[in-house]
Amino acid sequence: xxxxxxSQPEMSVQEAETVxxxxxxxxxxxxxxxxxxxxxxxxxxxxxxxxxxxxQQNATENRFSVNFQKAAKSFSLKISDSQLGDAAMxxxxxxxxxxxxxxxxxxxxxxxxxxxxxx
Amino acid sequence: GAVVSQHPSRVICKSGxxxxxxxxxxxxxxxxxxxxxxxxxxSLMLMATSNExxxxxxxxxxxxxxxxxxxxxxxxxxxxxxxxxxxxxSFYICSARDPGGTxxxxxxxxxxxxxxx
Numbered sequence: 001x002x003x004x005x006x007s008q009p010e011m012s013v014q015e016a017e018t019v020x021x022x023x024x025x026x027x028x029x030x031x032x033x034x035x036x037x038x039x040x041x042x043x044x045x046x047x048x049x050x051x052x053x054x055x056q057q058n059a060t061e062n063r064f065s066v067n068f069q070k071a072a073k074s075f076s077l078k079i080s081d082s083q084l085g086d087a088a089m090x091x092x093x094x095x096x097x098x099x100x101x102x103x104x105x106x107x108x109x110x111x112x113x114x115x116x117x118x119x
Numbered sequence: 120g121a122v123v124s125q126h127p128s129r130v131i132c133k134s135g136x137x138x139x140x141x142x143x144x145x146x147x148x149x150x151x152x153x154x155x156x157x158x159x160x161x162s163l164m165l166m167a168t169s170n171e172x173x174x175x176x177x178x179x180x181x182x183x184x185x186x187x188x189x190x191x192x193x194x195x196x197x198x199x200x201x202x203x204x205x206x207x208x209s210f211y212i213c214s215a216r217d218p219g220g221t222x223x224x225x226x227x228x229x230x231x232x233x234x235x236x
Contacts, residue, residue, distance in 0.1 A: 033223050043210065045163075045227035091162060095223065105216070106153050106165040106178075107225060 006110035023092030031097035040088040125228035142213030148193035149215035169196040
């Protein structure tokens, strides 16, 4: 079974600064997907960024970028120019690339990192 | 992105009663939906995968007779918590898979807060 570990329960950053959230995972599969989801106080899960394991290039979405190290099984999220609206819980998630029609394509989540933005 | 809705957003019920939660894909068809549970200050845990027209697939440790899932149409999946007890109080979130080419990304509903007294 796959596991996802987020070792930082809480992070704090000054507005406009850059912050990096850590995520490591354990899998025996060679093909999979990794995600970062944001959960603000409303508790609506919002997709931040997605990375395909077969792609060497790190995914970027505006101020959000990842550092994907496949050999190290590491998938960190960098948020540049932090804004007050970035304050939320951030969850790292894993999904197998194999479609079996069952739970294999459900997401396995880490425990989350609570990001605080200080004005 | 794809929009997923849930109803109700919150529900309070007495112990022993059953509660039904609906998950709808509003602007796309979803052959597969997922149900997650999130306890306070904890992560999301996959409960089951809901497949249109067939039986749901439950994760290990999830009682299928307690958490009944019905995916009768391409836009609606329901989760019924039968004979609810206080320990079932939680935040239940559904998601549907991206209907696009890759069918990889999951889009989440806004969640349902269940409180069992």
